Amino acid sequence: MFRKGILLLIGKRLLLLVPTLVGISILIFIIARVIPGDPARLVLGESATPQSLEAIRREMGLDKPIWMQYLIYTEGILRGDLGKSVRTNRPVLRDLLDYFPATLELTLAAILLNVIIAVPFGIQSALRRNSFYDHLSRFFALSGVSMPIFWFGLILIYLFFFVLKWAPAPTGRLGILTSPPNHITGLFVLDSLLTGNGEALIDSLKHLVLPAFCLSTWSMAILLRMTRSGMLDVLSQDYIRTARAKGLPRRAIIYQHALRNALIPLITVLGLNFGILLNGAVLTESIFSWPGMGLYVVESITWLDYTPIQGLAIFATIIYALINLVVDVLYVVIDPRIKL
Amino acid sequence: MAFLKNLSVSVGLVIIVLLFFTAIFANWMAPHDPIRIDLQSKLMPPGGRFLCGTDALGRDILSRIVFGSRVSTLIALSCVFIGALFGVTLGIISGFFGGRIDEFIMRTMDMILAFPSLILAMAIAASLGPGISSAIYAVGFVQIPMYARIARGSTLSVRELNFVLASRSFGASSWRLIFVDILPNILSPIIVNATLGLGSAILTAAGLSFLGLGAQPPMPEWGQMIAEGRANIVSGEWWVPTFPGLAIMATVLSFNLVGDGLRDILDPRLRGRK
Numbered sequence: 135m136f137r138k139g140i141l142l143l144i145g146k147r148l149l150l151l152v153p154t155l156v157g158i159s160i161l162i163f164i165i166a167r168v169i170p171g172d173p174a175r176l177v178l179g180e181s182a183t184p185q186s187l188e189a190i191r192r193e194m195g196l197d198k199p200i201w202m203q204y205l206i207y208t209e210g211i212l213r214g215d216l217g218k219s220v221r222t223n224r225p226v227l228r229d230l231l232d233y234f235p236a237t238l239e240l241t242l243a244a245i246l247l248n249v250i251i252a253v254p255f256g257i258q259s260a261l262r263r264n265s266f267y268d269h270l271s272r273f274f275a276l277s278g279v280s281m282p283i284f285w286f287g288l289i290l291i292y293l294f295f296f297v298l299k300w301a302p303a304p305t306g307r308l309g310i311l312t313s314p315p316n317h318i319t320g321l322f323v324l325d326s327l328l329t330g331n332g333e334a335l336i337d338s339l340k341h342l343v344l345p346a347f348c349l350s351t352w353s354m355a356i357l358l359r360m361t362r363s364g365m366l367d368v369l370s371q372d373y374i375r376t377a378r379a380k381g382l383p384r385r386a387i388i389y390q391h392a393l394r395n396a397l398i399p400l401i402t403v404l405g406l407n408f409g410i411l412l413n414g415a416v417l418t419e420s421i422f423s424w425p426g427m428g429l430y431v432v433e434s435i436t437w438l439d440y441t442p443i444q445g446l447a448i449f450a451t452i453i454y455a456l457i458n459l460v461v462d463v464l465y466v467v468i469d470p471r472i473k474l
Numbered sequence: 475m476a477f478l479k480n481l482s483v484s485v486g487l488v489i490i491v492l493l494f495f496t497a498i499f500a501n502w503m504a505p506h507d508p509i510r511i512d513l514q515s516k517l518m519p520p521g522g523r524f525l526c527g528t529d530a531l532g533r534d535i536l537s538r539i540v541f542g543s544r545v546s547t548l549i550a551l552s553c554v555f556i557g558a559l560f561g562v563t564l565g566i567i568s569g570f571f572g573g574r575i576d577e578f579i580m581r582t583m584d585m586i587l588a589f590p591s592l593i594l595a596m597a598i599a600a601s602l603g604p605g606i607s608s609a610i611y612a613v614g615f616v617q618i619p620m621y622a623r624i625a626r627g628s629t630l631s632v633r634e635l636n637f638v639l640a641s642r643s644f645g646a647s648s649w650r651l652i653f654v655d656i657l658p659n660i661l662s663p664i665i666v667n668a669t670l671g672l673g674s675a676i677l678t679a680a681g682l683s684f685l686g687l688g689a690q691p692p693m694p695e696w697g698q699m700i701a702e703g704r705a706n707i708v709s710g711e712w713w714v715p716t717f718p719g720l721a722i723m724a725t726v727l728s729f730n731l732v733g734d735g736l737r738d739i740l741d742p743r744l745r746g747r748k
Contacts, residue, residue, distance in 0.1 A: 157585035162597065169601045276734075280727035282677055285682050285700050285719030288707045292716075296708060303708075413592035417681055420702075420740055431596075440600040447597045449588050 235320025237426030256361025278355030405461030486731030556614025561621025569629025
C-alpha cells in the first residue's frame with residue numbers, strides 16, 4: 135500500500151504546502167498590521183494611555199520598516215508564536231491547543247452524522263429521481279444551506295431543552311455535576327470509553343448530540359446534494375447498464391459498482407466541507423457554550439481582544455490545508471486510474 | 475418536474491421582490507418605530523399590537539425586521555458589488571493575458587480560498603474595527619476568489635471563439651476585446667453566482683453581526699437581533715430570535731432558489747453553444 139510513488143506524492147504535496155503557508159502568513163500579516171490604523175491600539179483598546187501605546191509599539195516592533203516587521207512576524211510563527219491574548223494573558227497558540235480537542239470532538243461527531251445521514255439519503259434520492267421523496271430531500275438540503283446555523287442551534291435548544299426537556303442545558307461538554315474523564319486524547323467520548331467511565335460517557339454523549347447535529351447542517355446539505363448528483367452521474371454510465379444487462383441483483387449494482395465510484399468525489403467534498411465545518415464550529419460553539427477554539431475566539435472578541443482571531447485564522451487554515459492534503463492523497467490511493 | 479422548478483423559482487422571485495419592496499418602503503410598512511425603547515411593553519408575545527412580539531427593550535420585532543430588510547439588502551448588494559467588481563476584473567485579466575499574471579492572480583486567489591471564509595471575514599472585520607462597513611468589506615473581500623475563478627474560466631473559453639479571433643484580426647485593442655467581446659459573453663455564470671452570492675453574503679454578514687463584529691446596536695440587523703434574543707430562548711421568549719432567523723432563512727432560500735433556477739435556464743444554452 136505504501137508504494138514509493140505515494141511517499142513521493144505526499145512529499146510533493148507537502149512542498150506545495152509551503153508557498154500556500156507563506157501566502158496565508160502574508161495575508162494575515164496585512165490584516166493584522168497593515169490594515170488597522172494602529173495595531174497597538176487594536177491590542178490595547180481605546181482607553182490606552184500614550185505611554186503604554188508607545189511601549190507596545192516598541193514591543194511589537196512597529197517602529198521598524200514593514201519588511202523587517204514581516205520577517206520578525208514570520209520567524210515568530212515558525213517558533214509557534216501566534217501572539218498573546220490580552221484576556222487570558224497566555225500565548226494564543228497555547229490557548230488554541232488547549233481548546234482544540236473540544237472542537238475536534240464536535241467536528242468529528244458532525245462528520246459522522248454527515249456520512250450516516252447524507253449518504254444514504256443521497257443514494258435513495260438518486261435512485262428515486264424526481265419522486266416526492268427526492269424533492270423533499272432536496273428541499274431539506276436547500277433549506278439547510280439557507281439558514282443561519284446559530285439560529286438553528288437556538289431553535290434546537292428551545293425545542294429539545296426548553297419544551298421537550300430531552301436535551302441537557304447547553305452548558306458545554308458535560309453537566310455541571312459530572313467530572314471529565316481522565317485525559318488521554320481530550321475527546322471526552324473516547325476518553326470515557328477508554329477509561330470505562332460510564333457516567334462521563336453518557337453525559338458527554340448527551341451534551342454532544344445537539345451541537346453536533348446543529349454543526350452538521352450546512353455540510354450535510356452539501357454532501358446530500360453531491361451524493362445525489364454523483365450517484366446520478368454514475369448510474370447513467372455504460373458499465374452500470376452492462377451490470378444490469380448481466381442480470382446482477384439491484385443491491386449489488388448499487389453498492390458494489392455505483393457507490394464505490396460515486397464515493398471518490400465525495401471524499402474531496404468531505405475535505406472541502408471541513409472549511410465549512412470550521413466556520414460553523416465558531417458559531418455553534420458560541421451558541422452551545424462548547425469550550426472549543428471557536429468559543430475562545432468569540433469570547434476574546436467580546437472583550438475586544440482581537441489577537442486570538444488572527445491566531446485562529448492561521449491555525450485553522452493550516453489544519454484545513456493539511457486535511458485537504460490527506461484527502462488528495464486518499465484520492466490517489468483509492469482511485470487506481472489516477473497515475474502518480 | 476419543470477413546473478415544480480418553475481414554481482420554486484417563482485416563489486423565490488416573489489420573496490425577493492417583496493424583500494426589495496420592503497427595504498425601499500420600510501418607513502411606510504413598519505407598524506412601529508424600530509428603535510424606540512418602551513420598557514413597559516418589553517418581551518410581549520406575538521399578537522395584538524405587536525405581530526411578532528417585542529424584545530427586551532420593548533421594541534416591536536416586526537418593525538425591526540422590516541427595517542432590517544433594508545440593512546440586509548444594502549449589505550448583500552454591497553458585498554456582491556465589491557466581490558464581483560474586483561473578482562471579475564481580476565478573473566478577466568487573468569484569463570485574457572495568461573502567463574505570469576494569470577499564475578500570480580490565481581495563486582493569490584488560492585491563498586484567500588485557503589481560509590475558512592467566516593474566520594477570514596472575522597479577522598478582517600476585527601482589524602477594521604467592528605461595524606457594518608467592516609462587515610461589508612470583509613464579506614465582499616472573501617467573495618472575490620469565487621468571481622475571479624468563474625470569470626477566468628469563462629474568459630478562457632470565450633477567448634478562443636471565432637468572433638473574438640475575428641475582432642482581434644481586425645486589430646481591436648485589448649480593452650475593446652475585453653469590454654465588447656468577452657465581458658457580455660461571460661455574464662451568465664457570473665449572474666448565477668452573484669444571485670447565490672447575495673444569499674451567502676447575508677448569511678456571513680449575519681454571522682459577523684451575531685458575533686459582534688458587524689452591525690452594532692441599535693441597528694436592526696437580523697443577525698444582531700438573533701444575538702440580542704439569545705438569552706431569551708432559555709427563558710421561554712422564543713419569538714425574539716425566531717422571527718429574525720425566519721426572515722434570514724426566507725431571504726437566503728429565495729436567492730438560492732432563483733440562483734438555481736437561473737443556472738438551469740442559462741446552463742443548457744451555454745452547453746448548446748459549445
